[in-house]
Amino acid sequence: MNILIINAGSSSLKYQLIDMSTETLLAKGLCERIGIEGSNITQKVGEKKYERTLPLPDHAAAFEAVVAALTDAENGVIADMSSIGAVGHRVLHGGADFTASALIDGPVLKAIEDNIPLGPLHNPANLTGILACRKIMPDVPMVAVFDTAFHQTMPRRAYLYGIPYRYYTEWKLRRYGFHGTSHRFVSAEAIRLLGNPAHSKVVICHLGNGSSMSAVVDGRCVDTSMGLTPLEGMLMGTRSGDLDPAVVGVIGEREGMAAQDVVTMLNKKSGFMGLSDGLSSDWRDIYAAYAQGDDRGVRTAEVFAYRIRKYIGSYAAAMNGLDAVVFTAGIGENSADARRLILEDTEFLGIRLDEEKNRRNELYIQAADSRVKVMVVPTNEELAIARDTLEIVSGQ
Numbered sequence: 294m295n296i297l298i299i300n301a302g303s304s305s306l307k308y309q310l311i312d313m314s315t316e317t318l319l320a321k322g323l324c325e326r327i328g329i330e331g332s333n334i335t336q337k338v339g340e341k342k343y344e345r346t347l348p349l350p351d352h353a354a355a356f357e358a359v360v361a362a363l364t365d366a367e368n369g370v371i372a373d374m375s376s377i378g379a380v381g382h383r384v385l386h387g388g389a390d391f392t393a394s395a396l397i398d399g400p401v402l403k404a405i406e407d408n409i410p411l412g413p414l415h416n417p418a419n420l421t422g423i424l425a426c427r428k429i430m431p432d433v434p435m436v437a438v439f440d441t442a443f444h445q446t447m448p449r450r451a452y453l454y455g456i457p458y459r460y461y462t463e464w465k466l467r468r469y470g471f472h473g474t475s476h477r478f479v480s481a482e483a484i485r486l487l488g489n490p491a492h493s494k495v496v497i498c499h500l501g502n503g504s505s506m507s508a509v510v511d512g513r514c515v516d517t518s519m520g521l522t523p524l525e526g527m528l529m530g531t532r533s534g535d536l537d538p539a540v541v542g543v544i545g546e547r548e549g550m551a552a553q554d555v556v557t558m559l560n561k562k563s564g565f566m567g568l569s570d571g572l573s574s575d576w577r578d579i580y581a582a583y584a585q586g587d588d589r590g591v592r593t594a595e596v597f598a599y600r601i602r603k604y605i606g607s608y609a610a611a612m613n614g615l616d617a618v619v620f621t622a623g624i625g626e627n628s629a630d631a632r633r634l635i636l637e638d639t640e641f642l643g644i645r646l647d648e649e650k651n652r653r654n655e656l657y658i659q660a661a662d663s664r665v666k667v668m669v670v671p672t673n674e675e676l677a678i679a680r681d682t683l684e685i686v687s688g689q
């Protein structure tokens with residue numbers, strides 16, 4: 294079965310078409326600047342590239358452009374849309390309503406809508422993407438795959454904030470966690486490779502432009518670093534990660550900014566970008582500056598690595614043990630320098646890196662005498678979404 298994966302943002306729509314009989318990627322594309330002047334679509338099929346600049350006033354128009362690209366006589370991959378058996382939609386926030394992926398029907402659409410206050414930027418876009426797709430493919434089954442679902446197994450002690458309880462009961466304010474599809478995919482793969490599915494304590498470090506970590510015991514998430522929103526936790530490309538909430542009040546007062554504007558600054562102008570004084574939000578630039586002794590890179594890389602190291606220690610304590618530390622996503626999979634900096638001085642936890650293996654981005658990069666395994670496992674969120682979609686529509 295061919296499965297179309299849709300990841301709709303507020304002004305973008307990413308998609309992949311996967312042949313699930315062999316789990317082969319058939320096409321991958323992106324609509325950008327939806328609702329803005331200069332909108333375009335690009336699609337890659339192996340070496341073949343399809344590019345068009347065309348007006349995309351809304352997601353429905355974007356979806357029509359996707360259909361045109363996929364079925365293009367010259368650079369397309371399918372004759373018509375009837376060869377698509379199902380669609381999997383990435384949805385940011387499932388709140389506490391979804392512990393797993395779900396077949397999209399009326400109640401599921403309503404629940405995604407009900408969770409808009411928790412994901413005000415993404416859930417409306419995800420919903421618009423689903424509706425636009427349904428208009429063109431009304432009879433094709435669709436599945437919603439939630440970024441939050443994997444973390445729903447967190448115990449209460451890990452997800453409650455220390456604020457008046459009524460904010461939780463009335464407004465559902467708690468920690469949810471994100472990147473769940475990646476954490477689930479990578480932890481399952483690591484546990485399978487370790488050969489100990491029944492008894493395993495692993496820490497997943499998803500380090501990309503957005504970064505998060507999770508503590509996974511026997512395949513179930515017991516803690517994760519992102520919270521109510523993706524702002525909590527690691528130092529990220531443009532997000533501050535953990536900080537004293539009093540900072541919001543102080544900056545608001547000193548700079549005459551509304552609280553929501555300060556939060557926007559913490560999301561969009563902080564992290565690598567902010568701490569490096571505008572040098573870059575990209576790890577490669579930060580590390581290049583670090584390597585040259587430029588303090589903008591040195592301080593940023595140090596804070597980044599130190600915070601992740603502290604989380605590894607705290608998750609080992611939370612799980613009362615540690616079998617493996619697993620690196621994934623853009624930085625985690627590719628940057629031996631980041632992994633080396635993060636795992637400095639962790640012998641106490643039983644972690645020792647083999648720098649040669651680390652340099653070569655091997656699957657196992659721990660030294661022979663390391664008690665804890667250190668792994669590099671590529672993530673593939675789209676494939677995870679496609680697998681869920683196939684499983685759910687096959688079980689109908």
Ligand code: AMP
Nearest residue numbers: 501502503575576577622623624627628
């Ligand atoms: P992602 O959000 O998973 O695409 O990851 C983006 C981050 O990965 C950026 O900070 C990049 O600098 C970093 N990254 C991607 N490729 C490499 C690489 N080959 N070496 C080091 N960092 C990389």
